[in-house]
Amino acid sequence: MTSWQVGDIKVSQIVEMPVEPGELDGLIEEATPEAVRSVEWLYPDYANDAGQTLWSLHAYVVETPTHRVLVDACCGNHKNLPLIPNWGGLDTPFLERLAAAGYQPEDIDFVLATHLHLDHVGWNTVLDGDKWRPTFPNARYTYVRDEFEYHSGLREGVAATDDLAHAVVYQGANPDIHSQTRLVFAESIQPCVDAGLVDLVDSNHEVSPGVRYTATPGHTTGHHSVTLESSGASALVTGDFIHHPIQIAHPAWSSRGDTDRARSAETRTAFLRSVADTDLLVLGTHFSGRSGGHILSDGDGYRFLPTEG
């Protein structure tokens, strides 16, 4: 279990599972095996000898002097995920790992999501008999309103048709994005709404002292990273606007999972320019191996220097 200290804030990584190598090949089209091998600093954490990018599914628990905040709730157990079948029907010891880090479900005060894709809201709920119930009974599930309403619209089939580009995300599969979104809502979001635990907040909302949503649009329109600030130290949990560290070397390379690839590239480029060579701790949401580190200038681009935590 890895943790980092950000001033008075402790951040712990809770791993759900590594992504099977090869499963997300092609998600970043430019990341061919040759291109991957040419970025030496991706080794050993973020790429393998076959030139494949490596990915992880994990959450972060942010413990401040006042609150415990879970950021991005992974895929969850026993979920119905036809869009990415290998991530559905899981039975991982995520909650046992959360306990090993020192947190029971009752301890969590806020559940945040950088966006409402299936691999960021799964542990919102657990299966109890044949019903889904909120995993964190004392938490406020706090979402940015625009992101919530966008996915509500998608669920009802009223989102713009060009958002359906999103449906070709994985391995050229052609699933019905609307039906997957409906399933994610039914299993992972609506039970929290029905329990009265969901709060919708404005863009860039401060959730708790030192914990703030920060707009990083492109992967989804309402995508927000989570900024942490305490005693002069700062960190940022990326979510998916930096999907893989190779995008630090090549900020213009967007993911096929991005709703708006041009905007994603703009957001990433501006972010990297503004934080390069600073003390900001960047905590990657799908970075495998050492997922926290700093951004350094590197020729025309940037590189990621992982820290041990």
Ligand SMILES: [Zn+2]
């Ligand atoms: Zn994701």
